[in-house]
Amino acid sequence: EAQVTQNPRYLITVTGKKLTVTCSQNMNHEYMSWYRQDPGLGLRQIYYSMNVEVTDKGDVPEGYKVSRKEKRNFPLILESPSPNQTSLYFCASSPRQPGSSPLHFGNGTRLTVT
């Protein structure tokens, strides 16, 4: 089944403890992206990747890192999480730039930073 898989679904951590949220897609998509969703703010893009070893900042990149060493994987790294990073995170992929191609979303990771 074609899908975007994120892990974990739920994560509770403490301020400053490094964490990684994994994202994997099995559709051979070139484009991958991370979003955060907050009430009243909708979806905001954190980072995106056009292809392997090509990543770029979205609208809210501060406090996050990403890497794209393989086409299928696009992990999101929080080196020193803070409470304002408590949010619902979505990974998404697309065959090409999403402006002209639908995005496929994972089921989300709900992160709580205390």
Next chain:
Amino acid sequence: AQSVTQPDIHITVSEGASLELRCNYSYGATPYLFWYVQSPGQGLQLLLKYFSGDTLVQGIKGFEAEFKRSQSSFNLRKPSVHWSDAAEYFCAVGAGGSQGNLIFGKGTKLSVKP
């Protein structure tokens, strides 16, 4: 730059009633337009898209949307709402080409009364 406005934050309709969710966009050229639905605890799923051609597009789950260039709108409609349609709906506008990106509206939450 592109932008998307969904004027209604929350809408409640009775089961069996018709539905229209509004979406207005700002973009200089002919846009690529999308509607996504997010059911509770799920990621976003594509309902329908408009790229070109017929301005009335059909999607999954009985939804349709009409592109009106003169009004810069892409409203989502359904003739008879089912309780399972309760969800959050996001309109998105994309720019094609090599630098295409996707901008989401802030979403409209739909509640369905029995």
